[in-house]
Amino acid sequence: MDARDALTLLLAGSGLSYQQSGNTLIVSQPSTDALELGATSINGFALGATTEGTGSYTSGSTATATKLPLSIRETPQAVSVMTRQRMEDQNLTQLLDVVKQAPGLSVNQGGNAGSDSSLIYSRGFQVENYQVDGLQRLDSNYKSVAQSNDMVLYDRVEIIRGATGLTNGVGTPGATVNLIRKRPTADLQSSVSVATGSWNYQRTEVDVGGPLNDSGTLRARVVGAYQDNESYIDRFNERKKVFYGIVEADLTPDTLLSFGMDSQSHDADDHARSGLPLFNKDGSRAKWSRSDSAAASWAYSNRHFTTGFATLEHNLSERWKAKLTLNRDRYEYDEVLGYAAGGNPDPATGAGVNLWAGRWAAKPVQTSVDLNIAGNFDLWGLEHDAVLGYTRQHTEFRTNGYPLWWFDGWSNAIPNIYTWNGDIPGKPPLPATSRIDYQEDQTAVYGSTRLRVTNDLSLILGARVNDWKNTVKTDYYDATPDTDERRQETGVVTPFAGVVYDLDQHWSLYASYTSIFKPQSNKDISGKYIDPLEGEGYEVGSKAAFFDDRLNLGLALYEIKQDNLAVLIQPNVPVPGGGFAYRAESGTKTRGFELEIAGELAPDWQAGASFSRNIVQNADGNKLNTNVPQNTFKLFSTYTLRQVGNGLTVGGGVNWQSEIYSDNQGPNKVRFTQGDYAVVDLMARYPITRQLSATLNLNNLLDKEYYTNTAGSSYYGTPRNATLGLKYAF
Numbered sequence: 001m002d003a004r005d006a007l008t009l010l011l012a013g014s015g016l017s018y019q020q021s022g023n024t025l026i027v028s029q030p031s032t033d034a035l036e037l038g039a040t041s042i043n044g045f046a047l048g049a050t051t052e053g054t055g056s057y058t059s060g061s062t063a064t065a066t067k068l069p070l071s072i073r074e075t076p077q078a079v080s081v082m083t084r085q086r087m088e089d090q091n092l093t094q095l096l097d098v099v100k101q102a103p104g105l106s107v108n109q110g111g112n113a114g115s116d117s118s119l120i121y122s123r124g125f126q127v128e129n130y131q132v133d134g135l136q137r138l139d140s141n142y143k144s145v146a147q148s149n150d151m152v153l154y155d156r157v158e159i160i161r162g163a164t165g166l167t168n169g170v171g172t173p174g175a176t177v178n179l180i181r182k183r184p185t186a187d188l189q190s191s192v193s194v195a196t197g198s199w200n201y202q203r204t205e206v207d208v209g210g211p212l213n214d215s216g217t218l219r220a221r222v223v224g225a226y227q228d229n230e231s232y233i234d235r236f237n238e239r240k241k242v243f244y245g246i247v248e249a250d251l252t253p254d255t256l257l258s259f260g261m262d263s264q265s266h267d268a269d270d271h272a273r274s275g276l277p278l279f280n281k282d283g284s285r286a287k288w289s290r291s292d293s294a295a296a297s298w299a300y301s302n303r304h305f306t307t308g309f310a311t312l313e314h315n316l317s318e319r320w321k322a323k324l325t326l327n328r329d330r331y332e333y334d335e336v337l338g339y340a341a342g343g344n345p346d347p348a349t350g351a352g353v354n355l356w357a358g359r360w361a362a363k364p365v366q367t368s369v370d371l372n373i374a375g376n377f378d379l380w381g382l383e384h385d386a387v388l389g390y391t392r393q394h395t396e397f398r399t400n401g402y403p404l405w406w407f408d409g410w411s412n413a414i415p416n417i418y419t420w421n422g423d424i425p426g427k428p429p430l431p432a433t434s435r436i437d438y439q440e441d442q443t444a445v446y447g448s449t450r451l452r453v454t455n456d457l458s459l460i461l462g463a464r465v466n467d468w469k470n471t472v473k474t475d476y477y478d479a480t481p482d483t484d485e486r487r488q489e490t491g492v493v494t495p496f497a498g499v500v501y502d503l504d505q506h507w508s509l510y511a512s513y514t515s516i517f518k519p520q521s522n523k524d525i526s527g528k529y530i531d532p533l534e535g536e537g538y539e540v541g542s543k544a545a546f547f548d549d550r551l552n553l554g555l556a557l558y559e560i561k562q563d564n565l566a567v568l569i570q571p572n573v574p575v576p577g578g579g580f581a582y583r584a585e586s587g588t589k590t591r592g593f594e595l596e597i598a599g600e601l602a603p604d605w606q607a608g609a610s611f612s613r614n615i616v617q618n619a620d621g622n623k624l625n626t627n628v629p630q631n632t633f634k635l636f637s638t639y640t641l642r643q644v645g646n647g648l649t650v651g652g653g654v655n656w657q658s659e660i661y662s663d664n665q666g667p668n669k670v671r672f673t674q675g676d677y678a679v680v681d682l683m684a685r686y687p688i689t690r691q692l693s694a695t696l697n698l699n700n701l702l703d704k705e706y707y708t709n710t711a712g713s714s715y716y717g718t719p720r721n722a723t724l725g726l727k728y729a730f
Contacts, residue, residue, distance in 0.1 A: 049062065049069070050183065051081065051084045051085065052084040055606065056599060056606065057599050057600075057606045057607065057608045058072070058550065058551065058599035058600075058608075059081040062081065062158050064134065064167065065167065066167070066450075066462060066496065067166070067167060067387045067389065067448050068385050068386075068387055068448055068460070069374075069385075070450070071549055072545070072549070073543045073544065074500060076460055076500050076510035076511065077512050078160070078539065078554060078594055078596075079158065079159070079161075079554075080104070081158050081598070082102055082159070083156050084156060086606075086608060087154075087157075089649075089651055090636060090697065091697045091725065093151050093152070094147070095147050098157050101634060101636065101653075103161075103608075103612060103634060104161050104632075105120060105127065106122075106657070107121075107708065108628055110273065110274055110708070110711075112268065112271050117274060118147060120147070121628045122174035123175070123592060123614050124174070124592075125535070125562070127174045127177060128172050128518075129168045129171035129175065130179075131167070131177070131178040133178075134167070134325075134370070135391075136169070146177070149179060149264070150227075150242045152223055152224075153223060153244045154180055154181055155181065155183070157179055158180060159175055159178070160175060162560065163514035164176040165494025165495075165535075166463070166464050166496040169442055169492075170516070170518055172518060173516050173535030173560050173562060182207075182221060182244070183246065183258075184220050184246060185209040186211065189208075189209050190207065190209070190730050191205075191207045191208075191730070192205070192727070193206075193207075194726050195725035197229075197722055198232075198721035198722055199229060199230040199231050202229065203226070203227040207224075209222070217250040220247045221244075222245045223242070223245075225241075227239065232716075232721070233272075233290075233291060235295060236268065236271065236295065238266070238268040238269075239266075241264070241265040242262075242263070244261075244262040245261060246259070247259055258309075258310065261307060263305070263306045264304070265303075266301075266302075268301045270300075271335070274294055274341040274715065275288075276288050276341065276714055277342075277344050277353060277712075277713055278666060278713060279665065280346070280347045281343075281352050282667075283667050294339045294341055295339055295340075298426065299335075299336055299338035300336050302334045303331075303333045304333075305329065307329045308327070308328045309328070311325045312324045316375075319376050323372055323373075324369075324371050325368075325370045326369055328367050330365050331362075331363065331365075331366075332362075332363045333360075335360055336358075336359050337360075338356070338357045341356055341712065342355065342412065350414075350415075350420075352417075353417040353420075354413055354414065355414060356405055357412060357427075358430070360404075361399060361400070361402070362438075364396070365397065366394065366395040367393070369391065370390070373387070373389070374387040382454075382455070384452055385450040386448070387448055388446075388447040389447070390444070390446075392441070392443045393442045394439070397438050400433075400435060401432065402432060403433055412428075432477065433477055434475060434477060434480075436472065436473070436474050438471070439470065440468075440470045441469050441470075443466075443467045444465060444467070445464070446462065446465075448460065448462030448463075449461055449462070456501060457500070457502075458500045459497075460496070460497070460498040460499070460500070460512075461498075463493055464493070464495075465491060466489070468488070468519060469489070470487045471484075472485045472486075494516055496515070508542065509540075509541075510541055510543065511541075512539045513537070513539075515537070516535045517534050518533040519533075523581060524581055530583075530584050531564045531584060532564060533562060534562065534563045534564055536562075537558060537561075539556055539557070539559075540556075540557050540558075541557060542555045547599075550599050553597050554594070555593070558593070559589065560589070560591075561588070563584075563586035564585075565584065565588050566582040566585075567584075567585045568582055569583055585619065586619065590615065590617075593612075593613055596609070604639060605639045606638050608636050609636075610632075611632070613630060616628075626661050626663075627661070627711050628660060629657035629659070631657065633656040633657075635653050636653030638650065645686065646688070646689075648685075649683075649685040650683070650684050651684070652680070652681060653681045654678050659673055662710040665710070665711070665712070673710065674706060674707045679702075679704050680701045681697070681698065681701060682698040683696065683698070692729075693729075694726050694727075695724070696725075697725075699718065699720065700720045700721065702720075703720040
């Protein structure tokens with residue numbers, strides 16, 4: 001229970017309510033005129049971990065980096081929090097929307113949101129590490145499922161940039177994205193929201209939470225959403241259905257049981273994982289409208305996932321607590337692919353473009369358990385913190401394998417791309433060609449501690465010992481030899497070390513070392529698997545916190561090294577069991593710095609701003625990932641004008657990125673460059689009554705035209721659009 005919930009319980013039955021405004025807590029008496037309130041102000045109200053209801057663009061604490069409940073300033077690693085208020089202000093309804101606004105992250109979007117060609121990068125590396133309430137989600141060959149998460153379920157998104165082997169074990173050194181679910185509220189809170197916008201965007205949300213008994217020891221919350229929208233891209237249509245329910249029970253004053261489930265259904269027609277070709281057959285630039293679709297009319301994407309979870313927390317003493325978390329995720333995805341990205345069109349006839357087609361589908365199930373004991377202890381006259389835990393994730397699925405890209409007796413040629421409506425050629429035959437059995441397991445013990453050397457100097461030390469294994473059995477329905485691929489890593493240690501020194505009550509200096517590893521499926525010339533990718537991160541910086549942690553500032557300088565990157569040997573060398581040989585290349589390095597400010601600049605003024613720079617090079621000093629911007633600047637801010645009517649909130653922001661480019665593009669193998677650009681957004685919110693408010697969002701106000709990807713095909717960023725929403729709270 002955080003401070004806000006405690007205050008709610010304190011006021012229960014008094015007829016009083018409260019509202020937070022900046023560093024002021026307004027306790028109000030009921031009035032016959034809802035807009036004329038008598039109030040008492042309480043200053044110095046600090047934030048907790050929960051962001052809902054605070055109106056803030058930052059959070060008071062996070063455990064994603066170290067498993068220890070530390071403030072952002074106390075954490076020796078770059079931490080950003082996208083809060084509930086920030087998501088509502090910008091109408092960020094899916095994870096990919098949040099990532100585009102988050103500090104230090106870039107999206108290389110090659111297709112419709114949720115497609116596997118929309119890659120997220122941090123510090124030069126793909127982001128593959130996703131958590132929900134601190135529990136890791138295994139990759140399972142389909143990490144783009146995470147991008148489709150609907151934000152109506154979540155209180156906040158915590159992002160740790162850099163390697164996170166302590167909390168993940170397996171992954172890449174770019175970042176970890178942790179989605180934190182909403183929790184039941186101590187008092188009855190309900191709301192209904194409706195929104196409409198460009199391209200037939202329609203969305204409805206319902207959120208009800210509160211106590212189920214008079215004592216408040218049993219609480220629940222139910223959240224639901226439905227969305228139907230088209231797109232600036234022709235023919236595309238998407239439907240979403242979301243449900244979330246959770247119950248909390250205080251079994252004793254020291255024991256809390258939580259359990260619930262959530263379900264999300266995302267279905268899209270005329271779905272494409274790419275845009276149209278960038279170049280014509282003669283090497284000239286192809287000219288497309290932003291609305292032109294690369295999708296075949298029979299292509300679709302269906303993604304459904306359901307989670308059941310339970311958590312038992314027990315206070316062992318006043319200083320120590322045990323926590324057991326169980327989780328079972330069932331994913332179901334089915335995509336029939338058809339997108340016009342092959343070849344290059346003849347500018348005179350429109351011939352020369354081909355469809356890439358295929359299908360992939362599976363129903364992976366992941367079971368997770370995490371048990372930890374956390375608390376604090378005294379040593380040499382100072383208080384220290386520690387956590388020790390065990391975790392296990394098991395993922396499995398059995399599915400059919402389907403053909404991809406080429407099919408006997410089916411022509412993938414489009415007669416004229418300029419008059420194409422997505423119908424020709426028709427859907428190819430997609431019979432199952434194999435049976436795949438997949439299993440992935442990760443088991444680990446972990447521990448971390450914060451040792452206070454002095455009142456101003458803290459050491460944070462931790463380690464995780466990982467066991468990982470993966471089995472993929474493929475039985476082919478034709479004469480192709482069956483395969484049984486097995487990989488295993490045992491006793492891999494991923495250490496963590498950090499130091500934080502408080503210069504004064506606001507400013508700190510920090511340094512940290514982090515690590516992570518990722519097994520690979522590529523083989524060397526002898527047929528053995530390439531050693532796991534190994535990532536190490538070194539980071540130094542300074543952080544500051546003001547107004548009881550309601551404003552956070554951060555500066556980070558970092559270097560990340562990655563070894564054992566699998567590189568295809570040229571010319572191709574076959575290996576036993578199929579495929580071609582790879583070699584391990586070490587020395588990939590990214591260096592950069594990040595600046596961030598988030599939270600309350602003054603009463604009624606919230607802001608989130610960041611600047612990031614990173615340069616990725618291989619061992620020879622050549623630049624890598626040039627399709628990802630080296631520099632990004634992101635800003636969004638709101639201010640409430642309380643003297644205007646009932647209190648008008650206005651906001652705006654800009655996202656700028658430096659140029660990106662890709663070499664060897666088109667028939668003439670030239671460089672294609674998207675120059676630097678900026679996208680401007682505006683918003684306004686007005687409380688019509690105490691319960692009813694209206695919010696207007698204008699995105700890409702200047703209607704900037706730009707490509708989100710420079711490799712292979714043209715995919716345009718979203719044009720100017722608007723959304724109008726109404727929210728009734730009761």
